[in-house]
Amino acid sequence: MAVSIRLRREGAKNRPYYKVVVADSRSPRDGKFIEIIGTYDPKKPGHNSTLKLDRAEYWISKGAQASDTVRSLIKRNKKQVASAPAEAASEAPVTPAPAKTMPAPPEPPVTETAAGEPTQTGSG
Numbered sequence: 001m002a003v004s005i006r007l008r009r010e011g012a013k014n015r016p017y018y019k020v021v022v023a024d025s026r027s028p029r030d031g032k033f034i035e036i037i038g039t040y041d042p043k044k045p046g047h048n049s050t051l052k053l054d055r056a057e058y059w060i061s062k063g064a065q066a067s068d069t070v071r072s073l074i075k076r077n078k079k080q081v082a083s084a085p086a087e088a089a090s091e092a093p094v095t096p097a098p099a100k101t102m103p104a105p106p107e108p109p110v111t112e113t114a115a116g117e118p119t120q121t122g123s124g
Helices: 053-061 068-090
Strands: 004-011 017-024 035-040 049-051 110-112 118-120
Touching: 004 035, 004 053, 004 068, 017 053, 035 053, 035 068, 049 068, 053 068
Parallel strands: none
Antiparallel strands: 004 017, 017 035, 035 049, 110 118
């Protein structure tokens, strides 16, 4: 069975949205598939795709052939994943400010009775 990684069209007329699927190469474009491994929205500017790179690598290692578009999406997502840790490392680590502690409520004054026993005055 020849397996391919390709796009499955979803969305409305003039509003395409694709799911990246692993499918038998004989099945139709929007037909039966084995696994969904990502999404692609060509109308969205900037970062417009999500991919499970580990699953894509798994299927490619098993002999699946990625379509030209999916191959470029995998390449772009790998590049973005590689640059994300570098950006996080370049930013200064943010340490949270120490929490402000509330002062303890004042204790009611203690007075002594004539017998020398302490008693609390106030509520209670």
